Amino acid sequence: MQLTEKHIDYWQKNLRLTAILLAIWFVVTFVMAWYAIPLAEIKIFGWPLSFYMAAQGSLIIYVAIIGYYALAMRKNDLEHGVQEGEED
């Protein structure tokens, strides 16, 4: 089993995508929670922003991150010829 350049490129792309999405996850989760007290001053539709993010906003972003990853990786698989066959 010899890895070609194409394979290495596939893995690099995957790592980059994973790192970017994890960075978003980190900001939404830990950075927002760290600054929850000042963020509570901002109001949206009655919710203080920090409450809204912890109760709903961050959850929606999590779902979106996972959905985006699944779509982007399917494309990445196809572009680099590592997709699974019909049999699998």
Add this chain to the structure above:
Amino acid sequence: MATSQKSFTQQLKKYYTFYTGGFVLFVVLLAIAEQMGMTNKWIGYTFLVFTILLYAGIGIMSRTVEVAEYYVAGRRVPAFFNGMATGADWMSAASFIGMAGTLYLTGFQGLSFIMGWTGGYVLVALLLAPYLRKFGQFTIPDFLGARYGGNIVRSFGVIAAILCSFTYVVAQIYGVGVITSRFTGLEFGIGVFVGLAGILVCSFLGGMRAVTWTQVAQYVILIVAYMIPVVWLSVKHTGVPIPQAVYGGVLERLTEREKQLTADPKELEVRKIFADRAKAADDKVKGLPATYQTEKDAVTKKLEDLKAANAPKADLDAAEAAVKGFPASPDAAKAKWTADKGAAAGRTGPPLPHATPYPGKDEKARDTSRLNFLGVVFCMMFGTAALPHILMRYYTTPSVQEARVSVFWSLFFIFLLYFTAPALAVLAKFDVYTLVVGTKFSELPAWVNAWQAVDRTLLSITDINKDGIVQLAEIVIGGDIIVLATPEIAGLPYVISGLVAAGGLAAALSTADGLLLTIANALSHDLYYKMINPNASPTMRISVAKGLLLVVAVIAAYVTSLKPGNILFLVGAAFSMAASAFFPALVMGIFWKRASKWGAISGIITGLGVCLYYMVHTYPTFIQWFGTTPIPKWFGLDPISAGLFGVPVGIITIFVVSLVTPAPSKEVQELVDHVRYPSLTGDIDTKGT
């Protein structure tokens, strides 16, 4: 294969649509029966018996003796359905019944569980699920064993998997016992065994296959049961049937109401009474042993005075009880009065501001509160990405791409409940703060009286300042009541209460199923087949797996009947342990080829070790059990978040030890490449058989 998989999915959709329709019809029929005079007790029984029979039926239909069917449901569960099954597997009694209550009681701070229990799926999706699916065996210790070579790592995997799953399953069986006993009047112990029978019938006959298809059915019941009362409550307070979208306005009104109640003179009066009581109790404790005799004389004299004055019977009874219940010794008096002081002192403060992050009296208190919020979020997330019963589910999809999509559906289905729970907490709190507080004791809503009669720990309201009107400070509320009583608060018929109980039962049973299976599989597959008897025939392997399942279930039920500790803590502890033991070794095994066998072994030991050390030295119940010496909390972090220390220690240890020990062999490096690419030419095959 591709076409048969497609028709299989079509068929499943048809079955479950029929099933959902049938279930709705069943609820409607019961509602009609209730109008015609069916009693509450019989509605409770009907729900219990009907749903358990239903799960048993699915279990019998999915019975199997094939290895791949038993362990991973034949690896053909479509992403959508695996998502639903994971949702039910994931959401336990703690999520269904406890979550909204925790939010009611702790406000913003409780949201750490909401974030932690959803955000963890980002880690599952990005770092684990697709790679584990490509590896394609049966258990999590399987992966550790293959990646790091040898039985030592596998054994540690088995031990850690059993440790955290067992802690977690005890909490679930406890939940089953509570729900069945509350809604049918059966005794707690009997409730546990009735529930256990329901769990066993499906996992015993059909392993993962039966558990998967039952969990899908259980998800449907639990989500319907959760939504109906909340939607109704939302209509009651906002006129809009989408609570999640509109409770921001209610939260604003609630915050206004909190401010009013904080400054309300009557509220201040009640809080003052509690402060006086706390002080009186404290004085009595400080005056010991002299106060013991003077207090004893005082209660005796009061009784005699009342008798002499021909006082009303109620007063006489109370005075008599005070004499009878007087502590037998100065030591007992000290314990009782200290407890009295604590109870009263806990009720002297203003209401907790629900929407405010990290409330605290000074900068330091706020910082500790923030650290604990972040600690819980961290441990729940990394624990999610390390709990074997969840990761195992991604072995069951037909392909790597399906595994990725399946995590999406999993989180979507979990999200539906988790973004509703904070709305429920706010709506229920608003209801209590506006419709219960301020009413006359003679005009309390019917649900308040009903629940006070059931269990005083869930709800009790006493007229402390004798003004005949309910003050917020006079209400004691237990978290679990929020979900259980919502149908009545919203003014729905009893059949919906029965439905909620069935939903809670579905949540607890489905999680318990998944956990028991994980424990039994770790023993039968990893310990027996891989380490003791690799030549065992498939029939033998399945028989051993089923036998062990029974043994584990009985042990778990026995431990549960001892009623150990606080449920939310047990659950949280399981997450911290799983995170510390598994997360570093699993993720580094995939992303870092250099991670070596000894690195992994020492990482698991130090990570889990630090986590356990911190818990048994800071959590009061554990200190009592194991007789350990208490240590001061590090940075003020609560024991539930011990994983915040365990995970980094595990990662650093793996890193350092791997660098000073020999690099993994060429075969292992090839294995890593194998799991990284969904398909490779000339690929090795690691599929389990």
